[in-house]
Amino acid sequence: MPELWAAERCITVPAGNNLLDSLLAAGIAVPYSCRAGSCHACLVRCVRGELLDAKPEALDDARREQGWRLACQCRVVDDVQVEVFDPLRDGVPATIISCDWLSADVLRLRLTPQRPLRYSAGQHLQLWTDDAIARPYSLASLPSEDTWLEFHIDCRHGGAFATAARAFQPSDSLRLGELRGAALHYDPDWQTRPLWLMAAGTGLAPLYAVLREALRQQHQGAIRVIHLAHDQSAHYLAEPLRALAASYPQVQVELWVAAELPAALAELRLVSRQTIALLCGHPGSLETFTRRLYLAGLPRSQVFADAFLPHAG
Structure with missing residues (x-):
């Protein structure tokens, strides 16, 4: 053997x-x-x-x-x-600069790395606690505008990292592991095409960054942002999204709750087969979104998805 x-x-x-x-x-x-x-x-x-x-x-x-x-x-x-x-040997040190609750279950974590990190909207990063608890999280920050790295931690269902995160304080240290992810991104070639950003739960985090990147690059097509949450109180970025919609006439924001999902999906219609759809969240929600987009006539090659897989341990 x-x-x-x-x-x-x-x-x-x-x-x-x-x-x-x-x-x-x-x-x-x-x-x-x-x-x-x-x-x-x-x-x-x-x-x-x-x-x-x-x-x-x-x-x-x-x-x-x-x-x-x-x-x-x-x-x-x-x-x-x-x-x-070994996060102490192989990871990049970072310091928490703020942690605050965006809703009853979502903790916004902002931190600064010891050395600059080159990343793009839509990517995710492995976070390590001092006790070697690791979990990947998507970046909600935008490198061209934010001086910090921002993450939205869903603490609703627990998990080792989420449990540890509840005790985080400013000045605490973390380690950063591998940066990855390319499915969710903004392509300047999409500038005139309709853009749909469909998120479930904290799947909104990377799409919020992609939305801001699209607006930074002066996206001309319509942008439809759909956020699915278990109830109205869980639409944790409702106000920032509404503020962007008020400032940019091409942005439309829709806040869905689980009980309304079948009816909302039934009314979903494409205005153009040139639409680009970016999806993020729990695999079950993404499967539901993808199936409806396919039935609506959107080619699969125009759907980009990143699933937040549940913790297996």
Whole structure:
């Protein structure tokens, strides 16, 4: 059986075993979340030997050349040595400058990194607490306008990071992991096309950044912003969105609640087959949105989606 070296230990595992499962079974702490190769919480660096990687495209070429792999997507097929991502060694230090509640369940977190971070509207970033609790969150800030990094933390359903976030205070420190995500973005070539931004819950965070980026680039087409929440009190960016709609005549804001969703979807009509739709939120909500857009006649190639996967651990 292959030997797996990690955390200064040697573990014998059956050939073909999942790397993440093998590490966890041996008591080696590895953060993980989605188990689908999306969140990148389970990053490890392969320093000797090689792994069978089921999803090599999940990491860019530069990361792979440095030896980084996603433990949830790899199987141990031969002797191998790995290093678990260490936020103290591999992460970027950041300081919380403010944390305030936008609603009963959504915490707005603003922080400044120790060194400048190059990012685009729509991307997401791995956040680590000092206790090595990790979770990816989308950026709601805009690099051209904001001097901080902003995140909207949904604390409604708990989870280790959300629970820790409730105790955050200004001046507390965090570590930043991998920056990724390209599905949600603004393309200047879309400037005259209708743009639909459809969000569920805190899926609104990256789309709020994309909206501001589109307006910064003087988008000329109509922009329709739809936010789905469990009730009216959960429309946590209602006022900022209404303010943008009041300032930009091409922006239309619709605030939907779950009980009204079937009726609202039934009335959804395309004004143009040139529409571009950006979707973000829980997978179930995105599936519902996508199905209705398809039935309305929108080509799948014009739908860009980023699902907020539930915590698997």
